[in-house]
Amino acid sequence: xxxxxxxxxxxxxxxxxxxxxxxxxxxxxxxxxxxxxxxxxxxxxxxxxxxxxxxxxxxxxxxxxxxxxxxxxxxxxxxxxxxxxxxxxxxxxxxxxxxxxxxxxxxxxxxxxxxxxxxxxxxxxxxxxxxxxxxxxxxxxxxx
Numbered sequence: 001x002x003x004x005x006x007x008x009x010x011x012x013x014x015x016x017x018x019x020x021x022x023x024x025x026x027x028x029x030x031x032x033x034x035x036x037x038x039x040x041x042x043x044x045x046x047x048x049x050x051x052x053x054x055x056x057x058x059x060x061x062x063x064x065x066x067x068x069x070x071x072x073x074x075x076x077x078x079x080x081x082x083x084x085x086x087x088x089x090x091x092x093x094x095x096x097x098x099x100x101x102x103x104x105x106x107x108x109x110x111x112x113x114x115x116x117x118x119x120x121x122x123x124x125x126x127x128x129x130x131x132x133x134x135x136x137x138x139x140x141x142x143x144x
Contacts, residue, residue: 008129011047023136070123
């Protein structure tokens, strides 16, 4: 395995639902790569999940990853909720269908391919990686 890859992800939505975008900043040593995209009708949570999925998909081979997200939804979901959802057949503790199951399944598969350390970062607080991911997410909306 090569050195650890730092990833910053963010999602944005103008209206919820509404047009949305996702952004990713990958940092490997002195190399940086930006990814972004958007959807004309989506939600903020879907864009947050899509950013993480696309980030992990962009990596080749098994990688050591530190993934930074300002989404408590993504981090709580991947660290606390997903195993229970899977055990219950993608139902919440209240026996309701899991929202965004299609994306959670993709994220679950993506995390299995890499060694991921999940880190929460406060959004809109001046963290350069998070600010860059936020700008990319907004670019994803602007370029729809």
